[in-house]
Amino acid sequence: MSKLQAAGEKNDSTMYKCWLKYYKLSNKKLLADYKHLLSEILVVEQSHVILNAVKELERGINGILGIKPVISEIPTKEAYLILGTFDGVKGLAPLSEEEKQSIGEEGFLIKPVTENSGKKLLVTGRTHKGLLYGVFCLLRLMQTETKIDAFPISENPVNQLRMINHWDNIDGSIERGYAGKSIFYRNNKMPRNLARITDYARMLASVGINAIAVNNVNVHKFETLLITDKYIKDVVKLAEIFRNYGIKIFLSINFASPIQIGGLATADPLDKKVREWWKSKAEYLYSHIPDFGGFLVKADSEGRPGPFTYERTHADGANMLAEALKPFGGLVVWRCFVYNCLQDWRDRTIDRAKAAYDHFMPLDGLFAENVLLQIKHGPMDFQVREPVSPLIGGLTKTNQVLELQITQEYTGQQKHLCYLVPLWKEVLEFDTFAKGKGTSVKKVISRKVFNNKFGGFAAVANIGDDNNWTGHQLAQANMFGYGRLAWNPELTSGEIAETWIRLTYSNDRDVITTIKDMLLGSWRTYENYTSPLGIGWMVNPNHHYGPNVDGYEYDKWGTYHRADHKGIGVDRTVKSGTGYTGQYHKEMAELYESLEKCPEELLLFFHHIPYDYKLKSGETLLQYIYNTHFKGVEEVEELKAKWLSLKEKVEKEVFIHVLERLDGQLEHSKEWRDVINSYFFRKTGIPDRLGRKIY
Numbered sequence: 165m166s167k168l169q170a171a172g173e174k175n176d177s178t179m180y181k182c183w184l185k186y187y188k189l190s191n192k193k194l195l196a197d198y199k200h201l202l203s204e205i206l207v208v209e210q211s212h213v214i215l216n217a218v219k220e221l222e223r224g225i226n227g228i229l230g231i232k233p234v235i236s237e238i239p240t241k242e243a244y245l246i247l248g249t250f251d252g253v254k255g256l257a258p259l260s261e262e263e264k265q266s267i268g269e270e271g272f273l274i275k276p277v278t279e280n281s282g283k284k285l286l287v288t289g290r291t292h293k294g295l296l297y298g299v300f301c302l303l304r305l306m307q308t309e310t311k312i313d314a315f316p317i318s319e320n321p322v323n324q325l326r327m328i329n330h331w332d333n334i335d336g337s338i339e340r341g342y343a344g345k346s347i348f349y350r351n352n353k354m355p356r357n358l359a360r361i362t363d364y365a366r367m368l369a370s371v372g373i374n375a376i377a378v379n380n381v382n383v384h385k386f387e388t389l390l391i392t393d394k395y396i397k398d399v400v401k402l403a404e405i406f407r408n409y410g411i412k413i414f415l416s417i418n419f420a421s422p423i424q425i426g427g428l429a430t431a432d433p434l435d436k437k438v439r440e441w442w443k444s445k446a447e448y449l450y451s452h453i454p455d456f457g458g459f460l461v462k463a464d465s466e467g468r469p470g471p472f473t474y475e476r477t478h479a480d481g482a483n484m485l486a487e488a489l490k491p492f493g494g495l496v497v498w499r500c501f502v503y504n505c506l507q508d509w510r511d512r513t514i515d516r517a518k519a520a521y522d523h524f525m526p527l528d529g530l531f532a533e534n535v536l537l538q539i540k541h542g543p544m545d546f547q548v549r550e551p552v553s554p555l556i557g558g559l560t561k562t563n564q565v566l567e568l569q570i571t572q573e574y575t576g577q578q579k580h581l582c583y584l585v586p587l588w589k590e591v592l593e594f595d596t597f598a599k600g601k602g603t604s605v606k607k608v609i610s611r612k613v614f615n616n617k618f619g620g621f622a623a624v625a626n627i628g629d630d631n632n633w634t635g636h637q638l639a640q641a642n643m644f645g646y647g648r649l650a651w652n653p654e655l656t657s658g659e660i661a662e663t664w665i666r667l668t669y670s671n672d673r674d675v676i677t678t679i680k681d682m683l684l685g686s687w688r689t690y691e692n693y694t695s696p697l698g699i700g701w702m703v704n705p706n707h708h709y710g711p712n713v714d715g716y717e718y719d720k721w722g723t724y725h726r727a728d729h730k731g732i733g734v735d736r737t738v739k740s741g742t743g744y745t746g747q748y749h750k751e752m753a754e755l756y757e758s759l760e761k762c763p764e765e766l767l768l769f770f771h772h773i774p775y776d777y778k779l780k781s782g783e784t785l786l787q788y789i790y791n792t793h794f795k796g797v798e799e800v801e802e803l804k805a806k807w808l809s810l811k812e813k814v815e816k817e818v819f820i821h822v823l824e825r826l827d828g829q830l831e832h833s834k835e836w837r838d839v840i841n842s843y844f845f846r847k848t849g850i851p852d853r854l855g856r857k858i859y
Contacts, residue, residue, distance in 0.1 A: 175363075178815045179632035182367055182640050183667035186227025189309065190671070195229060197312050201285050204234045204244035208252040212408040213292040217247065217299040220366070224303035242282025247299070250290060257286045263318070264290075270374065270410075271320035272298030274305075276312070285315070293374075293410035297321075300370040308666040319652070322610050325536070325565060325620030326650035327375040327414070327497070328368065329460065334379070334386040334395075340571050342578040343628030343635035348378055352386050354398040361405050364627065369409035371647025376411055378402055381462035381499060383418040388425055390415050391445055396452050403453045412457035414497065419461065419481065420469035421445075432474040433484035442488040450492040458494035459485055460538075465502045478502070478523065479530040486532035495618065496535045497565060500524050500555060501545075507722040515734075515742035516722030517543040521555045525747075529561035536563040536618050541591045541605075543744075544723065547574055547700035548691045549587070551756070551766055554747035557596025557608050563618040566591070566609045570642050571626035574700075575690055577709050578626060578635035580829045581803060582690045583683035585645035586657045592649070597749040606653040621650040636825050637818055640668065641683055657684060675813050678806050685799065693796025693833045694840075696789050698769035699725045699733065702840065710832070711839035725768070729847050731775055732785075733768035745770060775848055789844055790852045793837040800826070800833045 178185060189195045202225050207218055218235060225233050234240065246256055250264050257277045267273055272289040287298040301319065331339040332346040334353075347360050368376065378399075379387045389395055403413040422428040422441045432438055449456050463470030463481055471481035482498040489496060503519030520543060531537070537559065542550035546569040556564060568588055575582040592606040603613055611619040623646050627633045634640050644667075645660045661683045662676055669675050694711070695702045701723045704712040716723040726734050735741030737757050745756040755761050756770045764779055775786035783791060804826045811819055842859045845851065852858055 175631075177631055178818055179637050179821065182633060183644050183664055184366065184370060185668060186224050186303070186307065187670065188230050189228055189306070191309055194309060194311065198306060199229050199231055201243050201283065201312065202229065202233060202245050203231055204236060204239060204241045206236055206239050206244050206246045206248075206256070208237070208246070208248035208256065209292070211292050213296050213410055214247070216366070216369075216408055217292075217296045220296075220299050220303065221245070221247070224299075224306070228303070228306050244284055246277070246284055246286045246288075247295060248288060249292065249295065250288060253286065253288055257284065257288070259288070266318060266320075267294065268320045270294050270297060270372075271318065272301065273316060273318040274298055274302055275316035275318075285312075296369055296410050297372055304370075304663065304667065308663060309671055321372055321374075321651045322606075322653055323620040323650050324611065324618060325375055325495075325622070326373050326647070327377065327565070327620065327622040328373055329377045329381065329416075329567075329622055329624045331380040331382070331571075331624060332378065333384065334390075338628055339380050339382060340569075340573045340624065341628050342571060343626065343633060343639075344630040345628055347627065347629050348402065354401065358401065358405060360629070361402065364633075365406050365409040365411060367633075367643070368406075368411060368647065371644055372651035373647050374411055375414060375457050376406055377414040377416055377460040377497075379416050381416045381460060382466070382468060383416050383462075385424075387416070388418040388421055391417065391421070391449060392425060396449075400452050403456065407455060412455055413453065414457040414460050414495075415449075416460045416462070417485075418469065419463045419471070430474070431469065433471050433476050433480045434474070439484055439487065442485060446488040446492060446494065450494070454492075456492070456494060458489050458496055458534075460497045460499070461485065462499045462501065465499070466505050477527060477530075479527045482535045483530075483532045486534045490532070490534050494534065496532075497538050497622065498531075498535055499567070500537050500539045501567075503722065505722070506720050509718050509720075509722075509724060513742065514722065515736060515744050517736065517744050518742065518747065519543075520553060521558060521747045524555060524562075525558055527562075528559045531562050533563075533617050536565045536620075538565040538567045538622050540567045541588075544700060545574070547698075548582075548687070548694055549698050549765060550700055550769060551698070552591055552594040552596070552605060554596075554749075554752075556605055557598035557603060557613075557749065558747065560598065560614050561616075563616045564609055565618075565620055565622050566605065568621065568623040568646065570623045570646050572639065572642075573708055574703065575687075576829070578639045579709075579825060580690055580832065581636065581638050581682065581686045581826070583638075583645070583657075583661065583686045584642045585649065585660055586684065586687050588646070588649055589653075589657050592653045595752070597751040601751070610653070621646075623650075632821070637821055638679075638683070638825075640664070669814055669818075672813055675810060678810055682803055682806050686803070689796055689799040689803070691796075692792040692799065693836045696768065696792060697733075697764060697785075698766035700769070701725065711836045713840060713843040726772055727844075727847060729849075731773050731777075733772040734770075735772045736770045741772075775844075775850065786844060786848060786850055787853055790841055790854075790856070790858070793841050794856055797830070797833045797837050800830045804830060 272294045275286045277284040334349040336345045336350040420431045422431045422438050426441050464472040485496045500520045502523045503516045539555050543553045594605045596603050607613050609619045641664045644664045648660050661680045665679045702713045704710050705715045736744035738746045777785045845858045
């Protein structure tokens with residue numbers, strides 16, 4: 165094993181370690197039980213992935229139990245841990261055919277084995293990657309004080325693709341990045357010290373991520389060159405780091421590459437020379453990276469080149485790339501974020517929300533089997549609340565990937581606390597009615613409904629080179645939560661929050677209860693003081709931070725709220741509006757079409773409502789806007805008070821950092837409250853019934 169090396173950045177900061185802190189258990193009985201069982205590790209196979217699993221066991225056992233385990237190939241004690249695949253542990257631990265058949269390619273089994281010679285703990289699986297996931301699970305269970313009699317535990321990931329999208333540029337900048345510069349690039353080069361990237365791979369593997377796209381979907385001049393000799397050695401280095409943690413690397417590509425770097429006169433996907441160019445490029449990439457994952461593509465969107473230039477379809481463009489990658493097992497992940505970004509705000513028939521469905525539904529069944537359509541969870545753009553995209557569950561013959569956004573572009577930019585797992589859970593539980601009642605989003609993307617060949621999750625990353633990775637230390641919960649949900653969407657928001665808290669801070673009940681309360685209420689708090697009832701936006705253009713009610717109202721981007729002195733909201737009904745509601749299956753279409761039945765949290769997304777409209781609470785629409793914006797500020801004050809109560813129970817560095825973030829959030833929430841409330845007061849002339857200060 166000594167010939168294989170596993171690197172890691174030497175950084176003792178608690179915030180840097182995230183949920184891989186590994187602190188000593190205080191439960192003495194549990195500590196003794198685990199020490200007895202884990203003082204020796206029997207390793208029966210070798211690979212880079214197994215080496216990293218062993219290194220993680222050593223690191224974790226040392227931190228959690230305070231001992232340095234012996235690594236051996238022949239056991240010297242009666243009690244020990246066995247790490248190996250089904251084939252590797254033959255003769256060492258009995259496994260039934262039923263047990264083996266229940267474990268998939270990335271699954272694992274953690275099982276006590278009792279024999280005459282003593283008690284052992286087995287971590288096994290079908291593949292080395294499964295062993296790695298099993299090790300991280302074992303350490304997670306140990307750290308959260310799980311008793312040994314809770315075993316055996318077996319798990320398989322529910323979703324096949326569990327992907328992270330990075331919007332990093334080679335100059336070191338990150339589009340929609342709120343935690344510093346890129347960890348991959350700086351000044352159009354890769355950093356010499358790759359230890360931090362290794363630590364990032366560890367973090368991702370610990371929550372089950374198995375794929376990563378390492379550059380921005382908006383592929384600029386230098387990023388286009390990632391698939392050339394100029395940068396291929398750097399990409400190979402990245403691929404090696406992630407491979408050793410069971411993660412495949414993908415590249416975002418420029419659809420116009422045949423012109424920009426290939427010397428061709430066209431990028432027409434039906435042109436024979438263009439198709440041959442991409443086949444040659446695929447051969448080149450796989451000769452350097454045999455397990456290369458494939459391409460992530462943004463085409464014909466927001467100025468990016470694509471097949472529309474040549475009067476071809478998205479299926480034509482995606483299938484051309486799929487043809488090139490197929491001999492090597494590569495995938496094309498094609499984003500459905502395609503819409504007219506040059507709209508005329510005067511034309512009320514155009515609706516950006518309809519765009520993805522209109523573009524891709526006519527192509528259902530025309531995409532190659534190794535093409536996956538990556539669909540944003542909502543029809544607009546990661547707002548604090550919007551309906552689920554009707555394209556999910558609309559498509560029945562095409563591989564689908566659900567796209568989420570971990571980076572908090574419209575949800576506080578990691579300056580505000582906004583735990584996004586409850587939002588994602590609502591999306592996953594949404595019933596599409598694609599095959600009748602109970603056809604939830606989570607079933608569609610996990611391939612349980614349409615039996616597609618591929619499916620899963622993708623999300624835009626929220627990390628950068630800040631010491632704490634995510635700018636706001638509490639925002640680490642969103643990265644952790646995404647990984648856990650992608651692995652198992654049945655987990656609850658509370659379960660994920662509690663596990664993250666226990667791993668990141670301590671098993672102290674006050675700490676768990678307090679921070680859990682903070683996290684679980686934070687999404688609704690943010691919504692309360694920002695945009696009401698699904699209307700979205702109301703932000704400053706371009707950077708998308710801070711209140712600006714009319715920031716995009718007369719702009720080209722199609723993100724309107726239609727507020728006048730009588731009412732607010734966009735009529736998206738079939739009867740009198742844009743017709744967007746008609747894109748859903750019958751049951752949801754009828755629900756959204758009806759003003760009376762439409763869920764109130766989405767009321768303004770689907771309907772234009774007068775300010776004196778009575779909500780179910782008895783409040784008028786306008787009074788609701790006033791009330792929620794005052795309430796949101798009060799809730800941030802409560803967040804701060806809860807955090808202050810933990811002053812002696814969390815590390816000083818963490819306490820000061822989070823307190824500073826909450827102070828900033830409190831001031832910003834007041835700005836949101838005052839700007840939004842004043843806008844509507846001046847628009848309508850109707851005062852707050854409770855007589856609070858509105859400017």
